[in-house]
Amino acid sequence: MKCDRREFLKWSAALTAASVVGFELSLPENLQAVDVDKWIKSVCRYCGAGCGLYIGVKGGKVVAVKGDDKNWNRGYICVKGSYLPKILDAPDRLKYPMVREGGKWKRITWEEAMNLMVSKFAEAIKKYGPHSVGFYGSGQSYSEESYLANKLFKGALGTNNIDGNPRLCMASAAVGYVTSFGKDEPMGSYDDIYYADCFFIIGSNMSEAHPVIFRLIMEQKRKRKVKIIVADPRKTLTVRNADLHLDFIPGMDLYILNAMAHVIVKEKLYNKDFIDKHVVFKKLGPDNKPQKVNFEEYVKFLEEYTPELAEQKSGCPKEKIIQAARWFATSKATMSFWCMGLNQRTKGVWVNNLVNNLHLLTGQICRPGATPFSLTGQPNACGGIRDVGLLSHLLPYGRLVANDQHRAEMEEFWGLPKGRIHPKPGLTAVELFRKFAEGEIKCLWVVCTNPGQSLPNLEKYRKGMAREDTFLVVSEAYHPSRTSELADLVLPAALWCEKEGTYGQSERRYQYLPQVIKPLGEAKSDFEVILTFARKLLTALGRADEAKRLFPYKTTEDVWNEMRACSRNTVYNFWGMTRARLIKEHGMLWPVPTEDYPAPGTLRRYTAKYGDPLVKKYDPKAEDISFYGNPADGNRAVIWLRPAVGPAEPADKDYPFILTTGRLIEHWHTGTMTMKVPELMRAAPRAFVEINPKDAQKLGIKTGDMVRITSRRGSIVLPAKVVDIPRPGVVFVPFHYPDKLINILVTDAFDPMSKQPEFKISAVRIEKA
Amino acid sequence: MFYIGVLIDIEGEEAEKALSSLSFLKIYGKKENQLLGVIELKDLQEWKAVEEALTEIKGFLGLSILSSFQDNSDTS
Numbered sequence: 130m131k132c133d134r135r136e137f138l139k140w141s142a143a144l145t146a147a148s149v150v151g152f153e154l155s156l157p158e159n160l161q162a163v164d165v166d167k168w169i170k171s172v173c174r175y176c177g178a179g180c181g182l183y184i185g186v187k188g189g190k191v192v193a194v195k196g197d198d199k200n201w202n203r204g205y206i207c208v209k210g211s212y213l214p215k216i217l218d219a220p221d222r223l224k225y226p227m228v229r230e231g232g233k234w235k236r237i238t239w240e241e242a243m244n245l246m247v248s249k250f251a252e253a254i255k256k257y258g259p260h261s262v263g264f265y266g267s268g269q270s271y272s273e274e275s276y277l278a279n280k281l282f283k284g285a286l287g288t289n290n291i292d293g294n295p296r297l298c299m300a301s302a303a304v305g306y307v308t309s310f311g312k313d314e315p316m317g318s319y320d321d322i323y324y325a326d327c328f329f330i331i332g333s334n335m336s337e338a339h340p341v342i343f344r345l346i347m348e349q350k351r352k353r354k355v356k357i358i359v360a361d362p363r364k365t366l367t368v369r370n371a372d373l374h375l376d377f378i379p380g381m382d383l384y385i386l387n388a389m390a391h392v393i394v395k396e397k398l399y400n401k402d403f404i405d406k407h408v409v410f411k412k413l414g415p416d417n418k419p420q421k422v423n424f425e426e427y428v429k430f431l432e433e434y435t436p437e438l439a440e441q442k443s444g445c446p447k448e449k450i451i452q453a454a455r456w457f458a459t460s461k462a463t464m465s466f467w468c469m470g471l472n473q474r475t476k477g478v479w480v481n482n483l484v485n486n487l488h489l490l491t492g493q494i495c496r497p498g499a500t501p502f503s504l505t506g507q508p509n510a511c512g513g514i515r516d517v518g519l520l521s522h523l524l525p526y527g528r529l530v531a532n533d534q535h536r537a538e539m540e541e542f543w544g545l546p547k548g549r550i551h552p553k554p555g556l557t558a559v560e561l562f563r564k565f566a567e568g569e570i571k572c573l574w575v576v577c578t579n580p581g582q583s584l585p586n587l588e589k590y591r592k593g594m595a596r597e598d599t600f601l602v603v604s605e606a607y608h609p610s611r612t613s614e615l616a617d618l619v620l621p622a623a624l625w626c627e628k629e630g631t632y633g634q635s636e637r638r639y640q641y642l643p644q645v646i647k648p649l650g651e652a653k654s655d656f657e658v659i660l661t662f663a664r665k666l667l668t669a670l671g672r673a674d675e676a677k678r679l680f681p682y683k684t685t686e687d688v689w690n691e692m693r694a695c696s697r698n699t700v701y702n703f704w705g706m707t708r709a710r711l712i713k714e715h716g717m718l719w720p721v722p723t724e725d726y727p728a729p730g731t732l733r734r735y736t737a738k739y740g741d742p743l744v745k746k747y748d749p750k751a752e753d754i755s756f757y758g759n760p761a762d763g764n765r766a767v768i769w770l771r772p773a774v775g776p777a778e779p780a781d782k783d784y785p786f787i788l789t790t791g792r793l794i795e796h797w798h799t800g801t802m803t804m805k806v807p808e809l810m811r812a813a814p815r816a817f818v819e820i821n822p823k824d825a826q827k828l829g830i831k832t833g834d835m836v837r838i839t840s841r842r843g844s845i846v847l848p849a850k851v852v853d854i855p856r857p858g859v860v861f862v863p864f865h866y867p868d869k870l871i872n873i874l875v876t877d878a879f880d881p882m883s884k885q886p887e888f889k890i891s892a893v894r895i896e897k898a
Numbered sequence: 899m900f901y902i903g904v905l906i907d908i909e910g911e912e913a914e915k916a917l918s919s920l921s922f923l924k925i926y927g928k929k930e931n932q933l934l935g936v937i938e939l940k941d942l943q944e945w946k947a948v949e950e951a952l953t954e955i956k957g958f959l960g961l962s963i964l965s966s967f968q969d970n971s972d973t974s
């Protein structure tokens with residue numbers, strides 16, 4: 130048999146695929162092996178699903194990937210993951226540090242770059258104090274990198290002006306978990322998919338945004354005929370696979386969720402035993418402080434939220450709401466998934482609470498298949514930001530800046546003088562960039578993220594970033610991005626398998642990513658850069674002793690070991706996840722309290738019966754379930770009375786359409802990586818606006834016509850795609866495209882509890898351009 | 899070029915026959931109701947056409963990507 134290169138590569142792909150799923154395939158005689166030198170276990174760089182994969186290296190280059198069959202994804206990856214090798218050698222990779230001089234970029238050495246950065250930060254701190262500098266991190270950085278940055282800013286410098294881009298994507302889910310269950314992060318895991326009979330998906334287009342998780346659900350649908358309910362104002366690919374679609378006016382889902390609870394109570398489908406043992410009820414009192422109430426008051430609160438009222442307010446037919454409530458309550462096990470559609474809202478925390486309420490009301494929680502589960506957009510938003518505490522109100526592992534005891538604990542752990550950590554939470558993402566625009570923050574360091582494209586109400590923050598009298602440093606793998614183009618100094622960052630570290634994805638699964646190849650050009654890992662900067666800055670501030678004492682690390686493993694110790698006396702306890710274990714295992718889910726605690730760790734939290742090792746530690750009297758993160762309420766979870774409130778900017782006569790933004794399967798976030806892949810770019814080359822055919826007909830718009838979209842903040846012209854996906858009155862624009870900054874139009878109103886902006890709902894008008 | 903190793907779930911022999919005749923797909927093996935194949939792609943524009951062609955086949959239940967090889971001699 131003749132085997133040319135094409136045949137050879139095809140056989141390589143086939144054999145590799147066969148090995149992933151245990152398929153027997155015999156080699157043609159003249160084919161010796163697969164076309165790579167070695168396969169190295171790692172994790173996908175893109176979404177929060179966190180698919181395990183192997184990286185195929187040949188001659189020092191990444192040439193292939195294959196799914197990890199022993200990881201949760203069972204060897205499956207999605208089309209974005211399959212194109213990962215291409216992101217590494219894109220032509221616009223930044224290869225050396227550059228400084229802006231007289232409006233032009235000039236190459237400089239690392240030493241010059243570090244000296245410049247240190248002198249600017251030190252000067253600002255000396256002149257204006259520590260709150261004049263800030264850091265904006267990322268759910269894509271490795272956990273060790275974020276931990277270091279947090280220790281530097283909150284611990285060593287004494288400012289809490291350090292926040293991360295998960296503020297824009299999952300802060301509401303985090304605060305939702307804390308207010309409902311006492312502590313952040315989901316209690317369930319992907320393993321629950323195999324046991325659930327009913328999936329309630331709201332505010333998430335899983336089929337495109339988290340395709341491998343959705344694949345597991347679809348597999349269950351084929352095998353066990355499970356029910357899928359999807360609540361979404363667009364007929365997405367996910368909706369097309371649903372058994373029941375709740376279509377509604379964006380922002381009005383609080384009515385639907387309260388109406389579902391109304392039906393459950395009215396039809397006595399709630400779990401009284403569970404409520405009696407594990408739930409308290411609360412509402413906000415007149416002073417805006419939480420107040421305990423009883424079940425009867427909750428029932429009374431729900432009275433007005435009839436399915437009829439929900440239909441009237443949301444446009445979703447009441448029969449569908451009733452059906453959804455019945456399926457949710459009566460299935461053997463119901464699992465909810467949600468994402469940005471709930472989180473990016475001015476009532477994001479409340480709407481998260483309302484989903485959690487349904488699980489608590491029906492007892493669909495803390496057993497296999499029954500769990501609320503918030504999906505995450507970025508690969509390390511959970512492990513690297515929420516858990517590490519790289520948000521301006523947090524300290525590591527569930528500790529809070531505003532809590533005296535928590536600050537004292539961290540000061541002791543880090544070896545800081547008492548009172549070093551400032552007691553007031555710092556600026557959150559939007560506030561941080563507002564203060565930078567106003568010149569109050571003098572120096573800002575942005576690492577591994579693209580706020581020049583991803584912030585809402587973008588124009589005013591972009592202007593702020595471009596100010597001449599402030600200093601913006603951007604660590605990036607690609608240049609120019611819509612942020613790095615505004616910077617004063619850009620630092621080349623190693624990407625994905627060019628460096629090592631840990632990711633923690635949405636099911637509390639921590640995974641180690643090894644360095645596989647050398648960084649391109651002079652790029653360095655952010656770990657190395659943050660560490661060097663910390664030591665030099667403290668030395669420049671006359672605190673060389675602290676530089677040595679607080680930042681003594683030689684390797685990322687040294688930091689990892691400190692992080693394990695820091696988690697040890699918390700509900701996150703992952704002391705048992707040594708680096709060696711993470712290298713060997715295919716991901717581990719915390720808590721893992723001891724080094725001999727069996728892999729993969731804890732699949733279900735808050736239930737002793739299903740394996741949470743911490744229930745007995747924190748609540749020795751508990752027989753099985755204990756929400757031990759909430760001792761203040763007797764280890765019970767909270768059902769919140771949250772009135773239905775609409776969005777900050779509903780459609781009106783001047784701006785009669787609702788603009789909602791989101792993702793396409795081909796691209797990821799601001800496209801800095803996926804737009805370097807010609808195959809992905811050709812598939813989804815340009816931004817567009819989806820318009821419902823009924824609206825298009827009224828406005829005389831056809832597919833391909835140029836359409837002007839105008840909000841109170843700005844306007845943009847895009848080609849129309851007339852398609853029956855958004856409901857009438859709603860238009861959709863993907864937010865990936867750097868040449869069409871849709872976020873200029875988006876409101877920066879944010880949730881008062883989570884400080885997460887309402888990206889999903891802005892009022893606009895549309896007209897033919 | 900990209901060579902994507904896939905697992906295809908099918909129902910019935912007709913589906914297998916129809917899949918075998920697709921130019922972009924080469925089938926390498928079969929186990930019960932699953933076929934193991936490789937899809938050859940120049941770009942993702944083709945990927946969409948591939949998905950559409952597959953969805954139209956009666957008895958095609960689903961497709962999972964397992965591996966991907968990039969031809970480095972190709973600069974597209």
Ligand code: SF4
Binds near residue numbers: 174206211
């Ligand atoms: S689903 Fe997400 S993590 Fe998995 S391969 Fe696709 S992009 Fe990567």
